[in-house]
Amino acid sequence: MTHVVVAMSGGVDSSVAAVLLKEQGYQVSGMMLRLWSEPGKENSNRCCTPDAMSQARRVAARLDIPFYVVDAKEIFKKTVVQSFLDGYAQALTPNPCLVCNRHIRWEFLLNQALALGADFMATGHYVRLKLAEDGTRQLLRAFDPAKDQSYVLSVLRQDQLQKALFPVGDYPKPEIRRIAEAHGLAVAKRPDSQDLCFLAGEDYRHFLQRNAPEILIPGEIVNRAGQVLGRHTGLANYTIGQRKGLGLASAIPLYVLGKTAATNQLIVGGAAELGARELLATGVNWQSGQSPLGLFRAEVKTRYTAQAAGGWVTPLEGSSQAAVVFDSPQRDITPGQAAVFYDGDQVLGGGVIVQFK
Amino acid sequence: MNKPIYFDYAATTPVDLRVLKAMLPTFSENFGNPSSVHRFGQRAEAALETARETIAATLHCDPDEVIFTSCGSESDNLALRGAAFAQREKTGANQILCSRAEHPAVTKTALQLEKLHGFQVEWLAVDATGMVRPSALEKALCEKTALVSVMYANNEFGTINPIAELAEICRERRVLFHSDAVQAAAYLDVDVTRLGVDLLALGAHKFYGPKGVGALYVRRGTGLIPHLTGGGQEFGLRAGTQNIPLIVGLAEALHLTVTEREARSAHLRPLRDKIIGTVLETIPEAQLSGHLEARLPNHASFIFKNADGNSLLQLLDAAGFACSSGSACKTGNPEPSEAITSLGFCREWALGSLRVTLGASSTAEEVEQFVKKLPELVAKARGLLNFRPGALEE
Numbered sequence: 001m002t003h004v005v006v007a008m009s010g011g012v013d014s015s016v017a018a019v020l021l022k023e024q025g026y027q028v029s030g031m032m033l034r035l036w037s038e039p040g041k042e043n044s045n046r047c048c049t050p051d052a053m054s055q056a057r058r059v060a061a062r063l064d065i066p067f068y069v070v071d072a073k074e075i076f077k078k079t080v081v082q083s084f085l086d087g088y089a090q091a092l093t094p095n096p097c098l099v100c101n102r103h104i105r106w107e108f109l110l111n112q113a114l115a116l117g118a119d120f121m122a123t124g125h126y127v128r129l130k131l132a133e134d135g136t137r138q139l140l141r142a143f144d145p146a147k148d149q150s151y152v153l154s155v156l157r158q159d160q161l162q163k164a165l166f167p168v169g170d171y172p173k174p175e176i177r178r179i180a181e182a183h184g185l186a187v188a189k190r191p192d193s194q195d196l197c198f199l200a201g202e203d204y205r206h207f208l209q210r211n212a213p214e215i216l217i218p219g220e221i222v223n224r225a226g227q228v229l230g231r232h233t234g235l236a237n238y239t240i241g242q243r244k245g246l247g248l249a250s251a252i253p254l255y256v257l258g259k260t261a262a263t264n265q266l267i268v269g270g271a272a273e274l275g276a277r278e279l280l281a282t283g284v285n286w287q288s289g290q291s292p293l294g295l296f297r298a299e300v301k302t303r304y305t306a307q308a309a310g311g312w313v314t315p316l317e318g319s320s321q322a323a324v325v326f327d328s329p330q331r332d333i334t335p336g337q338a339a340v341f342y343d344g345d346q347v348l349g350g351g352v353i354v355q356f357k
Numbered sequence: 358m359n360k361p362i363y364f365d366y367a368a369t370t371p372v373d374l375r376v377l378k379a380m381l382p383t384f385s386e387n388f389g390n391p392s393s394v395h396r397f398g399q400r401a402e403a404a405l406e407t408a409r410e411t412i413a414a415t416l417h418c419d420p421d422e423v424i425f426t427s428c429g430s431e432s433d434n435l436a437l438r439g440a441a442f443a444q445r446e447k448t449g450a451n452q453i454l455c456s457r458a459e460h461p462a463v464t465k466t467a468l469q470l471e472k473l474h475g476f477q478v479e480w481l482a483v484d485a486t487g488m489v490r491p492s493a494l495e496k497a498l499c500e501k502t503a504l505v506s507v508m509y510a511n512n513e514f515g516t517i518n519p520i521a522e523l524a525e526i527c528r529e530r531r532v533l534f535h536s537d538a539v540q541a542a543a544y545l546d547v548d549v550t551r552l553g554v555d556l557l558a559l560g561a562h563k564f565y566g567p568k569g570v571g572a573l574y575v576r577r578g579t580g581l582i583p584h585l586t587g588g589g590q591e592f593g594l595r596a597g598t599q600n601i602p603l604i605v606g607l608a609e610a611l612h613l614t615v616t617e618r619e620a621r622s623a624h625l626r627p628l629r630d631k632i633i634g635t636v637l638e639t640i641p642e643a644q645l646s647g648h649l650e651a652r653l654p655n656h657a658s659f660i661f662k663n664a665d666g667n668s669l670l671q672l673l674d675a676a677g678f679a680c681s682s683g684s685a686c687k688t689g690n691p692e693p694s695e696a697i698t699s700l701g702f703c704r705e706w707a708l709g710s711l712r713v714t715l716g717a718s719s720t721a722e723e724v725e726q727f728v729k730k731l732p733e734l735v736a737k738a739r740g741l742l743n744f745r746p747g748a749l750e751e
Binding site: 029032034066068069071075078079103107108111112115116117 | 672674675689690691740744746747
């Protein structure tokens with residue numbers, strides 16, 4: 001019997017993933033990561049509070065599947081939280097979910113699942129998989145475009161995809177809730193998760209103030225011409241495209257256009273100055289395992305919530321980097337976030353944005 | 358997957374069918390309240406007092422020295438809290454002596470007495486096998502000592518303490534001596550006359566009785582302040598209508614245990630020794646935790662360097678073996694227990710603890726399967742602990 005470990009969070013999606021796999025005839029076990037929380041905020045961590053854990057345990061009991069909690073506190077802190085802090089220290093807007101999926105869920109936990117004897121690991125992510133003729137597995141956008149999570153799974157390599165199952169990606173979210181209810185799962189009505197799990201429901205700025213106050217160095221706010229318009233409280237407190245909270249008196253609304261780490265300057269400008277046509281991404285992962293031969297057309301997504309936009313992608317530096325030229329200027333391209341390349345529904349790969357212009 | 362093999366009898370045991378049979382009539386037929394005047398009450402009272410006599414006979418004490426409680430932990434609580442308050446009132450002594458290897462039912466109670474009620478807790482030293490030596494007790498006793506609590510046999514590493522000697526020392530100094538015999542009662546002599554203890558805690562589900570019932574032996578003349586007050590049941594020491602079915606189950610289970618003790622030990626000791634011998638021989642960087650000889654006959658416990666006990670338990674469960682560990686908890690927190698830490702192991706050893714406890718249904722074949730599989734699983738658990746992010750990308 002094929003054995004699947006479901007990475008459970010206590011939420012409705014991973015719970016229904018377990019239900020679906022069990023119905024499909026797999027031997028199913030549940031595993032849950034115990035992740036890092038700030039000392040004193042253990043009860044606010046979104047997805048591994050004692051409450052979430054007991055929810056997951058109850059679902060597993062209801063399905064009569066084994067359930068194991070795996071401690072990942074230290075490795076999560078060293079890997080995900082540290083890169084989050086490092087990213088902000090380098091004037092980026094890091095995306096810790098990408099790091100977590102790459103190193104914690106789909107390496108650390110997958111490794112645990114395989115050691116347990118599993119053939120596959122499943123999560124409650126809204127994405128689909130397709131087996132290509134050459135045996136490779138392709139990651140596709142979810143059936144429900146509103147819930148699609150292919151952006152954060154663009155970090156998966158072919159060897160990880162070979163071990164992955166995503167049972168909920170074929171369903172619209174309301175259907176998933178209906179299945180949960182039909183199975184009497186108490187999680188059916190739990191609200192969808194949002195925000196980063198380790199921020200304990202707070203603004204990330206509070207987290208930075210507590211955990212890395214040294215990176216919040218006040219500096220100048222300048223316009224593109226270099227004219228000083230005011231003072232900022234630390235580059236990490238601002239995100240590209242942000243309008244509110246700049247504390248500047250100006251005739252026209254001002255937006256954050258960019259950050260210059262070397263001079264600790266925050267660059268602002270009017271709405272007309274927003275947008276860029278080109279970006280450079282590094283650490284690019286090509287999901288097929290094969291680098292593209294050269295320039296190709298793709299739809300490119302630059303944030304989890306952004307719409308994909310058409311453009312040309314050029315692999316560089318032995319394809320570990322990629323340059324993107326969009327057909328039209330894109331707003332809010334943000335260094336530290338991923339640029340993810342799509343061919344229709346299929347994820348080709350992605351990398352971390354380091355520059356834009 | 359094969360039928361899972363249960364090697365966690367120190368956690369709990371199944372109810373012996375003979376025990377269940379003894380209990381059944383007391384649910385709906387003989388259902389009375391033993392405090393009632395009428396015939397229904399009288400019949401229930403008869404069942405209760407027969408159970409008390411049975412237990413008294415196995416403990417070699419008088420029936421009115423046996424108090425029924427809801428579990429071993431409650432017995433420990435009543436013993437510590439009840440005796441500490443009573444002794445302080447009587448003599449002014451306010452010190453409690455126990456070791457860090459005690460069950461949390463004892464250590465947490467002692468710590469609460471210290472934190473909220475002005476008692477003072479001193480920790481008795483244990484040797485590397487987890488044993489409280491008489492010399493350590495002699496050294497720690499002082500005029501302020503009100504109560505000493507030393508467990509008969511340790512739940513996590515199986516070591517048996519020299520209770521008779523320790524109790525003797527306390528009696529000479531007129532200090533009360535309590536022993537938690539929750540693990541020990543399944544396999545060791547619980548003759549309180551021979552042991553010389555003032556208080557002794559039992560829990561039925563460790564010896565094929567039901568969960569939710571325990572007993573406390575209280576030597577005549579030992580002052581106890583009750584912590585459950587009310588209707589005056591249990592000689593005023595533990596209020597609440599007695600749970601007759603469970604109490605009857607406790608008595609029957611203890612009676613069977615005492616009758617069959619030698620045979621049970623004779624069955625399990627060679628199986629235990631097979632596990633200990635093979636594990637130490639076949640697994641590198643493995644140590645026995647606890648005492649090699651002075652240990653419970655069904656209890657094998659180890660620590661493995663650089664392995665997470667929690668991972669090992671999960672791997673074992675997936676492979677069909679239900680075991681336990683002194684560092685594992687269901688929430689995945691990898692902290693080693695106080696008891697394992699008290700043995701003096703450093704962290705890279707203490708995290709990798711494993712407890713294998715045998716029981717009635719254990720067979721040589723099960724043990725054979727287990728010792729054959731374990732080396733591979735320990736190696737796997739060690740591999741998991743060495744995981745480095747990004748390692749797969751190279």
